[in-house]
Amino acid sequence: MPGLHVTDHEVAVPLDWSAPDDGPSITLFARELTAAHRSHEDLPLVLFLQGGPGGASPRPVDASSWIGVLLERHRVVLLDQRGTGRSSRVDAARMAGFGSAEEGADFLARFRADSIVRDAEHLRKTVYGGRRWTTFGQSYGGWITLEYLSAAPEGLAASMITGGLPSLHPDAADLYRRTYPRALAKNRRFEQRYPGDAAVIARIADLLAAEDVRLPDGDRLTVRRLQFAGGARFGMQHGFEELHWLLDTAFGSGGRLSDAFLEAVQTATSFAENPLWAALQEAAEYTDDTSGATRWAVRTEHERHPEFAETARPLRFTGEMFYPWMFEEIRLLRPFGPAVHVLQERADWPARYDHARLAANEVPVVAAVYFDDLYVDADLQLQTAGEIANLTTWVTDEWEHDGIRASGGEVVRHLQRMLDDRGGPRR
Template sequence: MDHMCATHTSRPYRHGGMVCSDHTLDVPLDHARPEGPALSLFAREVVAAGQEHRELPLLLWLQGGPGGRAERPNAAGAWLKRALQEYRVVLMDQRGTGRSTPADRNTLAAHATPQATAEYLTHFRADSIVRDAELLRAHLAGERPWTVLGQSFGGFCALSYLGLAPHGLEQAFITGGLPTLTGHADDVYRAAYRRTARHNERFFARYPDDEKAARRIAEHLAEHEVRMPSGERLSVRRFQTLGIGLGTSSGFDALHYLLEGAFVAGPAGPVLSDTFLRGADTTLSFAPRPLYAALHESIYAQGGRATDWSAHRIREEFPEFDAADGGPFRFTGEMIYPWQFEEDPALVPLREAAHLLAARTDWPVLYDPDRLADNEVPVAAAVYADDMFVDREQSLETAAAVRGLRPWITDAHAHDGVRADAAVLDRLIATARGEL
């Protein structure tokens, strides 16, 4: 069977000043074996109402993650409003997410062994996502190249795209997504802990009483078995991972308002409120995005070395994140730990597969340094000076290795700046066109 023949496009429908068309097509699980098992790939094409009959250039949104579905138009970030002024925008659910053959504890249970699950998940990294995108481009535009906009992990995918299929690209915009090209996961997480520590300092400087509040919550969790409304236990170390929000534009305030309502009076003394516990549960559960946890370290794996639970190992170099020593309390950030596959019910069925992925050494290379050095595609990249998720120095080293890449270094935005302010994409478009 030729899987590439299975395609479907919905009738256009209107929504909030936009005209949308839904596309699905079959893509190989393993692009090296196109005759093998197939996955369904979903993408939503969006155009501003009134421009639906114009031949506008295509812009592919590459979502952050890994394991995040594309934005939905009803929750459009600032970038989409700007992009629709001159593009048809393609919102592709990366494989395993959204309406693209989902991968979670239910669907992955179909595999007979953890080894089979781990092998399946090796096909969900940037290289496979890029090859999916190329098949989607051929379906939508034939030979015509398109522009990609990569946010965070989507920027990692854009760099892979420049090496794997530069002929498919007219331009590339990257925001908060220039990874190290050759560094090991240990290098990534060592730098990440330093940045996360600085964000903690800034957070507690803005809200001086919150460090005491966080310590009080941690002590309560250490002394009591606390269950969130979902029934899941909230441990001290799981509570610490709420710090992932400190890297976003609204994260400081959101965490502060969560902490300030933490305690209420119970029959036998203070207890954690349902409001607090529900808010924590919403942030902490990986049920909507299990691939984020299962693949997080794998997105840095290449060159024959295992990640070996890098964030967990490197944490020992940073004792300030040890909440059990009675010292100042610190939240962790974008790190994934093996114990999360024991405490989060959405991850427990993936535990053995996750251990196998962490031990794997035969990962293919994700980036092509030679092609990047000879790149001819115009690339503009926003490098956020105070980015908690992606290291500035590693980003600038990568920027220097890509011919024609024009970096814009700014301290005016957090990691999600492209969603918060349309001026970010506006600046990248102007930069790529040589107008700045």
């Protein structure tokens, strides 16, 4: 691979870390990168924790952008979190094999951040001889980072976080109360930037409401699926432009939706790449021992916002929120549905964060907080930052949630400078 030296690692880890000797194991995969000209140097390690949940690690094509910045100083370890990529991937076929919804729910509950931390520690000790490493957590990678700081801070030299400081007091209902106004504001900004698109969107929605329009995989394209597809990228640097140009060629001959448009919507909403993103986000990742059951908090909040109704005009896009209808209408999510419904009713979740340990944290942590972040509320992030010792934030309105990619590495460089100013990673 141009400019890169690549080493792949596979280790076995227990499916259930609470009973590591009593059940099956799964495969944990990590890819280690070094700059080709430094492959024999004893460089410090940085573990990249991908956003999600349910996102596999990046597949780099060269040593450029943000990965290239990290490679200037480190060996970069790209971990496929359990259930993703080459780490015993969980997909529709796997979920269809369970005999009951409870069995499937028990299985999915093993793919939370607490298990990912245990996996990372096992990898650090077995492959890297127990050397401390720096973690770099993007979005959901920040959730994992805070659980890492709670459970095994001795393994960490430092931590960098971008767009990913979760509330230390998980409350799904409060999260959605905060998210809907931000989503509405994003919609209004899009409408101001591209006022001519409202008529195109209304035309598409009216067509979908009146006719049975099918995606290439056979799923029906409904208005609410269109709402998710349109808003899924609103929190990214060029999300408005991506949607605008998608709408530009939405219609083909005879007033039908174009094949290219239907293919793009399917790609954005099929969850072929990341079904755990939808399956785990609310019930498994916005919960702890004090939160109780979530019971589809997103649906409850959605019903309070008629401006997001399928019949509303202008039609508003919902963004990165996952609803019960998805597990009925989307083919690759349907096998997850029974288990996810069980998870939504569960109230006996384990503790997620060690508040006392975080308040006395000794690991240097630097975090980028995107002021206009659609997905992770900036106020909640700053509240969390105030509850963790030795954590410094950088609040910026220059970048959106995908700042590490969109900035071409500048966000990473800024965090590195912040860490350097504080004396660098601990030894």
